[in-house]
Amino acid sequence: MKLISCAVTALLALAAPALAYDGTNCKAPGNCWEPKPGYPEKVEGSQYDPQHDPAELSKQGDALAAMDHRNAWRIWHMKTTGSFEYDVRKIEGYSETELPKVN
Amino acid sequence: MLMGAPLMAVPALANDKLVELAKDPANWVMTGRDYNAQNYSTMTEINKETVKRLRPAWSFSTGVLHGHEGTPLVVGDKMFIHSPFPNTTFALDLKDPGRIIWQNKPKQNPTARTVACCDVVNRGLAYWPGDDERGALVFRTQLDGHIVAMDAETGETVWMMENADIKVGATLTIAPYVIKDMVIVGSSGAELGVRGYVTAYNVKSGEQVWRSFATGPDEDILLADDFNAPNPHYGQKNLGIETWEGDAWKIGGGTNWGWYAYDPDIDLFYYGSGNPAPWNETMRPGDNKWTMAIWGREATSGKAKFAYQKTPHDEWDYAGVNVMMLSEQEDKEGKMRKLLTHPDRNGIVYTLDRTNGDLISADKMDDTVNWVKEVQLDTGLPVRDPEFGTRMDHKARDICPSAMGYHNQGHDSYDPDRKLFMMGINHICMDWEPFQLPYRAGQFFVGATLDMYPGPKGDRQNALGLGQIKAYNAITGEMAWEKMERFAVWGGTMATAGGLTFYGTLDGFIKARDSDTGDLLWKFKLPSGVIGHPMTYEHEGRQYVAIYYGVGGWPGVGLVFDLADPTAGLGSVGAFKRLKEFTQMGGGVMVFSIDGEGPYSDPNVGEYIPGSPT
Numbered sequence: 001m002k003l004i005s006c007a008v009t010a011l012l013a014l015a016a017p018a019l020a021y022d023g024t025n026c027k028a029p030g031n032c033w034e035p036k037p038g039y040p041e042k043v044e045g046s047q048y049d050p051q052h053d054p055a056e057l058s059k060q061g062d063a064l065a066a067m068d069h070r071n072a073w074r075i076w077h078m079k080t081t082g083s084f085e086y087d088v089r090k091i092e093g094y095s096e097t098e099l100p101k102v103n
Numbered sequence: 104m105l106m107g108a109p110l111m112a113v114p115a116l117a118n119d120k121l122v123e124l125a126k127d128p129a130n131w132v133m134t135g136r137d138y139n140a141q142n143y144s145t146m147t148e149i150n151k152e153t154v155k156r157l158r159p160a161w162s163f164s165t166g167v168l169h170g171h172e173g174t175p176l177v178v179g180d181k182m183f184i185h186s187p188f189p190n191t192t193f194a195l196d197l198k199d200p201g202r203i204i205w206q207n208k209p210k211q212n213p214t215a216r217t218v219a220c221c222d223v224v225n226r227g228l229a230y231w232p233g234d235d236e237r238g239a240l241v242f243r244t245q246l247d248g249h250i251v252a253m254d255a256e257t258g259e260t261v262w263m264m265e266n267a268d269i270k271v272g273a274t275l276t277i278a279p280y281v282i283k284d285m286v287i288v289g290s291s292g293a294e295l296g297v298r299g300y301v302t303a304y305n306v307k308s309g310e311q312v313w314r315s316f317a318t319g320p321d322e323d324i325l326l327a328d329d330f331n332a333p334n335p336h337y338g339q340k341n342l343g344i345e346t347w348e349g350d351a352w353k354i355g356g357g358t359n360w361g362w363y364a365y366d367p368d369i370d371l372f373y374y375g376s377g378n379p380a381p382w383n384e385t386m387r388p389g390d391n392k393w394t395m396a397i398w399g400r401e402a403t404s405g406k407a408k409f410a411y412q413k414t415p416h417d418e419w420d421y422a423g424v425n426v427m428m429l430s431e432q433e434d435k436e437g438k439m440r441k442l443l444t445h446p447d448r449n450g451i452v453y454t455l456d457r458t459n460g461d462l463i464s465a466d467k468m469d470d471t472v473n474w475v476k477e478v479q480l481d482t483g484l485p486v487r488d489p490e491f492g493t494r495m496d497h498k499a500r501d502i503c504p505s506a507m508g509y510h511n512q513g514h515d516s517y518d519p520d521r522k523l524f525m526m527g528i529n530h531i532c533m534d535w536e537p538f539q540l541p542y543r544a545g546q547f548f549v550g551a552t553l554d555m556y557p558g559p560k561g562d563r564q565n566a567l568g569l570g571q572i573k574a575y576n577a578i579t580g581e582m583a584w585e586k587m588e589r590f591a592v593w594g595g596t597m598a599t600a601g602g603l604t605f606y607g608t609l610d611g612f613i614k615a616r617d618s619d620t621g622d623l624l625w626k627f628k629l630p631s632g633v634i635g636h637p638m639t640y641e642h643e644g645r646q647y648v649a650i651y652y653g654v655g656g657w658p659g660v661g662l663v664f665d666l667a668d669p670t671a672g673l674g675s676v677g678a679f680k681r682l683k684e685f686t687q688m689g690g691g692v693m694v695f696s697i698d699g700e701g702p703y704s705d706p707n708v709g710e711y712i713p714g715s716p717t
Contacts, residue, residue: 031346032484059271
């Protein structure tokens with residue numbers, strides 16, 4: 001019986017490093033990630049490097065800025081005329097690069 | 104009456120006609136009925152004794168197919184109905200519901216449909232009661248990323264702003280939410296690498312009041328100076344960057360497309376951020392904060408007072424956007440607490456002190472949850488079982504819950520008399536194998552292949568037994584009762600003081616169970632499966648129960664898009680392959696009352712009178 005339990009313990013001990021990341025060893029508060037055994041600490045340069053294209057990564061931020069810009073013109077138009085116009089091309093003085101002048 | 108005795112002597116800060124309107128059982132003014140998001144009604148006309156006499160009083164077809172999520176709103180004599188894409192809004196006259204008072208049908212770019220991950224659903228409308236300056240407004244989100252304000256009387260569009268750009272894969276399915284004079288709008292698109300954000304707009308002008316992101320620099324996340332001060336071990340500053348490698352946070356997901364709750368006494372609103380992108384965990388080392396977090400944000404400023412990350416470094420798509428239900432209960436030490444209870448995708452029901460984020464309880468909603476051994480209440484950390492994690496070059500098997508979660512988008516209910524949460528639960532597990540893929544804005548960025556099937560208590564051979572409904576006590580952690588369902592209980596629940604718990608099923612029934620025992624007391628076969636939550640209102644002294652029908656959403660994608668590959672539909676096609684034997688697509692509202700009494704009990708109501716415009 002003792003032999004068997006020793007064998008089991010040994011097996012578990014061997015298996016443990018291969019299955020280590022349990023989420024409770026923290027580098028700092030709120031930062032408890034660890035690489036799994038056999039996987040890199042950093043993926044950059046590894047076989048798992050996602051190689052993200054910075055131009056792709058910036059598209060969302062650009063899209064939000066462009067939408068906020070068009071919304072600013074719509075709000076300005078409604079404030080100055082009292083009527084709502086969605087199509088910014090129909091807003092007099094609309095500029096793709098400049099914000100409406102607020103008096 | 105629903106709020107109980109206020110714990111704080113501070114007068115309510117909210118403006119808040121909505122709070123007043125919600126006290127009247129004649130109205131259902133927001134998702135979840137009132138700011139506590141309990142889906143609970145004090146009405147008792149329909150009760151354990153009378154429910155067997157519940158019959159349809161009238162119905163309405165929306166004229167579109169696909170998933171009908173959410174629930175209609177009722178304010179005074181009007182019911183406001185929303186539909187999936189193209190997101191037409193209808194106002195019906197409750198005195199004569201055969202008459203459509205107005206409809207507002209937007210023109211949308213059909214391309215929006217191609218970047219919707221999980222059917223072209225929409226979760227509901229919001230209502231702002233108006234002030235001295237301007238009349239009441241109804242708010243709608245559109246799949247193509249717009250937030251629209253409509254005049255509640257005429258349906259005319261008052262303003263329409265761009266919130267999400269479909270060209271980068273960002274869409275909107277969430278219901279807008281009104282707090283004070285702001286309308287809050289979430290985001291969708293983590294399956295396309297969209298970095299999540301929540302935005303507040305001025306109800307009258309559409310001007311942006313604030314916007315906060317789920318990942319990145321602290322100033323983008325909008326942290327209060329004392330963010331997480333009561334629980335520093337949750338993590339505080341700079342983690343939106345430090346828990347990611349390089350710029351991966353820019354496409355890090357964390358969208359919020361679930362539900363909100365709000366406490367006017369402390370001006371905090373609550374919601375959950377979604378999963379990180381991509382699903383391939385190996386491509387994004389780190390805890391990936393602040394995806395998968397429960398947020399307490401100051402409504403006025405948008406600043407986060409606390410956040411608790413439920414699933415650090417997600418490996419299973421346990422998008423943490425689920426319902427937030429507020430209650431006031433005594434904790435185990437007998438201390439009265441203002442609480443927030445949240446059944447998460449990851450199979451844990453979390454209860455936090457909603458004033459400071461303290462973790463009160465974190466219980467498995469079913470004992471078959473295996474990715475986590477337990478959640479340590481002192482550290483807040485989930486103790487992962489490495490056997491059920493996912494990683495590259497490995498196919499993980501028998502992980503429970505699956506990516507669809509043991510709980511998904513359904514808006515549940517809380518019975519304050521019984522102190523029970525009525526939870527619609529999924530019972531689905533999975534095999535999961537990730538793969539490498541590039542990020543291209545506007546294209547899917549998932550990177551995992553899934554097989555899903557019933558959990559251990561279901562029938563894997565026959566692909567049935569995919570759902571459960573349970574009554575849960577958040578303090579004791581005990582289930583008062585639990586029942587199996589053929590399919591996932593996807594749409595949520597509603598509880599009433601009549602001792603009843605109502606919910607719809609994917610196989611096309613509305614059911615009423617005894618809130619004390621879980622016994623099935625009544626059901627009715629609807630035209631199609633249900634993925635929305637029931638609601639109830641009183642009109643001219645009579646209690647009605649209304650529910651959308653129209654199957655769809657993630658469980659319905661196989662049926663809706665006619666898919667056969669079991670791994671298609673992000674793995675849901677296989678799990679729900681039997682669904683088409685029980686239902687087909689539909690779309691509408693069905694309204695019930697005792698004996699089916701209603702506006703047309705007098706058949707002459709609504710008849711044509713020569714010379715009259717109606």
